[in-house]
Amino acid sequence: MKICEVESVCKIYGRGAAEVRALDDVSLVFEPGEFTVISGPSGSGKTTLLNMVGCLDTPTSGRVVLEGKDVSTLGERALAHVRAKRIGFIFQSFNLVPVLSALENVETALHLARFSGNRRKTAAEMLDAVGLRDQMRRRPTQLSGGQQQRIAVARALVKHPGLVIADEPTANLDSKTGTQILDVMRQMNESFGVTFLFSTHDPRVMERARRIVSLHDGRIAEDRTREKPSAAGEVALTSDASNESNA
């Protein structure tokens, strides 16, 4: 089963002369376990596309099918339920709750997903997996940017979602830390088979991506898939005809 299918999606903001087509007839398919980058200049529709796939917004027309279920017509509560159970988010500014400890931040995701097991233990194991075993009790403000983003990664992955959406996850990190975070995410992608969908301009992220979808003016300009991505950026790109049909 495909993790996500975007079918002829349009998103229009405003009306009449003020109408803006943020997405214009976009169709894409994301397979389980992908590590995909959505790239493009500002205003190209990256964020809008991520909002559609992440169930934060619904399309004006077209369909978004997540794990076989059409989510484009769901109401607010149903969308929230899908996000809670099946989608993890990683943000540029980490977006952690500052009054909660690292452990509690991760536990919050389990709480919202109505995880029935031992939340504390599961959250602690995930923080251990991202290398924060000794910082679990600390609050975000007591940790570095890289450590905070590791918490965000743990928070996104702890509920074992089908899809993780990462919006410029390395933009607020220095080069070394950004690379470490990407390695953590790549490792999690391989370990858990979770699909990662990035919005980024960071070449380091692109180097690690198996697939790069470029957007321009709300349309797909290019959809490239690598045979074998590498940290050094050695790429062998092939064109995916099915995904380029809208380019």
Added chain:
Amino acid sequence: MFFFKLPFLNLLRHYGRTSLSLVSIILGVLVIILGRGTITGLRESVIRGEIDGMTGHVSVLPADYPTSGLLHPLDGLYSLPPAAEQWLHANAVAWTRRLFFAPRLVSGIDAIRVRAIAFDPATDADVFPRRDWRVEGRIPETAGDGVLLSRGIARTLSVQPGDMVVLETRTVAGAMNALQMPVAGIVSTGNPAIDSIILFLPLSAGEDLLRTDGAISHVSLLLGRRTDADAAAQQLQELLGEAVQTTTWEKEAAPGLEAQDLRQRFLDILVVALLVMAAAGIANTVLMAAYERIREVGTLRAMGLTRRGVAGLFMAEGFVMGLIGSLIGAMLGAWLTFKYSIEGIDMTALVEEMGSGEMFQDIPFSSMLYFGFSGRTILLAIAVGMIVATISSLYPAMIAARKEPADAVRS
């Protein structure tokens, strides 16, 4: 964890701002408890003043007897028939006879008109307790002991225990009569209606002065429960016929209680004003929090929190603030109310300052104010504080919940 710990921790982010809102809730709750405690205490003070000082639970007095001013006519005096005495022995916890009249009290060249109460020394204290009385000298037991003057009279005539005074009055038959008696004592009862213009003398001395031949003006009694007063008054009225009238503490205290009801209404207005201020403070605190944490709210929405969940989070902050403020206010209020329900506040100086002689001579009350301690009032105040705090966070909660997660998360 989430819905209890997070709102609590959020309130600690800006504890200065939170503290200010808490103070307004604490004040609101405190005013409810102390205010109601005071009003209840004042009501009880009026009731106790009436029962303990003038009426007992029920009084029997001549028909059409005036109930205000210094008017104590002698033409309706009566004697209790045996059947009535029998009823009193069977139904009253205690009962006593009194003879009211209005003589001229002369000391040297000074004379004033006073209210005299001739009492039965054997039974009077059973109906009219003297626990708050402060007596300089002693309470007369026999006709030869003399009179007990209230502090107001003693001050006006500048007399001391042991001084001689003359009581001048007309007898039941209309003849002038006078009796020279020593001042046995001077009493402060704490009840301004007594302390202003009343003197006490033994019933035998009163009968001798007025030539009543055993007739009296008042019979007062105490029942097991004061709420039985109406029924007892009705039974006595039926037994004694139309020559007399019965009255109850409730009827006599009504004018004084009306004043307390007015105070209660003023208090209610004050409480509402305070609670509106508290609500505005809380709404402001939560609204600022909502605007400051838009991105955080967006993140939680992205993680699956519903609009209702977001609204619940912010309302929970109001609720927690209300809970903490109400509990602190309730504890303070309960402590103060309990303390003053036991110790009381002596309002004698205040009453004197206000001119007790003129203002309160017809409204008996105890000048020792004991606050009314009521668990129900405390629970009510806590509930009001919490409800006001929770409801006032509704608007900010709706503002936060309305924000779209896609916008909020990147704001």
